[in-house]
Amino acid sequence: MKQTHDNLRPIRWENDQLYLLDQRKLPFSREELVLHHAHEVAAAIRDMVVRGAPAIGIAAAYGAVLAVRQAYTTQGQHWREHIETDFAQLSASRPTAVNLNWALARMREALATIPPNTDPVPTVLQLADQIHHRDITDNYAMGEFGADILGEGACILTHCNTGSLATGGYGTALGVIRTAYRRGQVSVIFADETRPWLQGSRLTAWELQQDGIPVTLLPDSAAGSLMQQKKINWVIVGADRITANGDVANKIGTYSLAVLAKYHGVRFMVVAPSSTIDWQRDSGADIPIEQRAAEEVTTLAGQTIAPAGIGAWNPVFDVTPVNLIDAIVTERGAVLEPCRGGLRQLFPHQN
Numbered sequence: 001m002k003q004t005h006d007n008l009r010p011i012r013w014e015n016d017q018l019y020l021l022d023q024r025k026l027p028f029s030r031e032e033l034v035l036h037h038a039h040e041v042a043a044a045i046r047d048m049v050v051r052g053a054p055a056i057g058i059a060a061a062y063g064a065v066l067a068v069r070q071a072y073t074t075q076g077q078h079w080r081e082h083i084e085t086d087f088a089q090l091s092a093s094r095p096t097a098v099n100l101n102w103a104l105a106r107m108r109e110a111l112a113t114i115p116p117n118t119d120p121v122p123t124v125l126q127l128a129d130q131i132h133h134r135d136i137t138d139n140y141a142m143g144e145f146g147a148d149i150l151g152e153g154a155c156i157l158t159h160c161n162t163g164s165l166a167t168g169g170y171g172t173a174l175g176v177i178r179t180a181y182r183r184g185q186v187s188v189i190f191a192d193e194t195r196p197w198l199q200g201s202r203l204t205a206w207e208l209q210q211d212g213i214p215v216t217l218l219p220d221s222a223a224g225s226l227m228q229q230k231k232i233n234w235v236i237v238g239a240d241r242i243t244a245n246g247d248v249a250n251k252i253g254t255y256s257l258a259v260l261a262k263y264h265g266v267r268f269m270v271v272a273p274s275s276t277i278d279w280q281r282d283s284g285a286d287i288p289i290e291q292r293a294a295e296e297v298t299t300l301a302g303q304t305i306a307p308a309g310i311g312a313w314n315p316v317f318d319v320t321p322v323n324l325i326d327a328i329v330t331e332r333g334a335v336l337e338p339c340r341g342g343l344r345q346l347f348p349h350q351n
């Protein structure tokens, strides 16, 4: 397994314990939570201690390990009857990133193979580790595929956080940016703040600073002027769910960037592993979009920034139609102009 950025590991399983870096505290404080029960992992996902589609899937996989271990320790050979509540809580923790239920489905498949009178924990722990390590390997592969498309002199805007903190390590869109920068293909990188959780200013800017990669932060609302002044030629983002036709659910504001990019002739790249693809849904209209509390909009760092009693509409994802996307990059390769239906060509065995 390639080493990722150790000091940026959002998820660690060591000494038979699960550690999550509390991303709510970054970049000002680096604190880890130690979790012993599946319901604690579900709460950590719900409360954004750990966030980012692939990272959510990996955390859910380890949450499933904790559930199975608890059931086997207390119920012995009757463990199967005592994991459903925990699995249901993990599954319901956040609705949009498909990686979460993709990981739980793989854990269930592994559990179905456990013979009677056998300890299930080693099998599911090995699978959780495989899911974790494979995500990192996939990110390096996507970094290469994405950088191959960029050419020279890339001037890039990225949205939200898609780096080591959102994945098993290295990142999806940020992995492409890291690889392209290392190859000398990047002229400038912009990151927008990404209200209301500020994943861009708190996490992406911090990750790139840790790497010594220069980045310029901007308010979300400045992206249009950036493109109007021809300061960028690429928008590169991640995804939380990609449907079979190539529509993409991603952090709120992604759709606005895609429309602006199309208007200004800026190319638009989405980078995500196949665990983010939902082959059961044919279009983005079917994707559940998470709505979060109004307080996330009306407060900032614990300070109220709006009049008391004001309501707020806070969908945390939006859907970008495939016709606004120039490239979708996965660990199997890149699909250019995905509106022409190339996604399935990378995954011919998908029904």
Ligand SMILES: CSC[C@H]1O[C@H](OP(=O)(O)O)[C@H](O)[C@@H]1O
Pocket (backbone or CB within 6 Å): 051, 052, 053, 054, 159, 160, 161, 162, 163, 166, 167, 171, 172, 173, 199, 237, 238, 239, 240, 250, 251, 252, 316
């Ligand atoms: C590597 S994709 C990460 C993806 O997840 C983020 O959402 P959140 O921070 O709410 O989990 C955002 O949509 C990113 O593109």
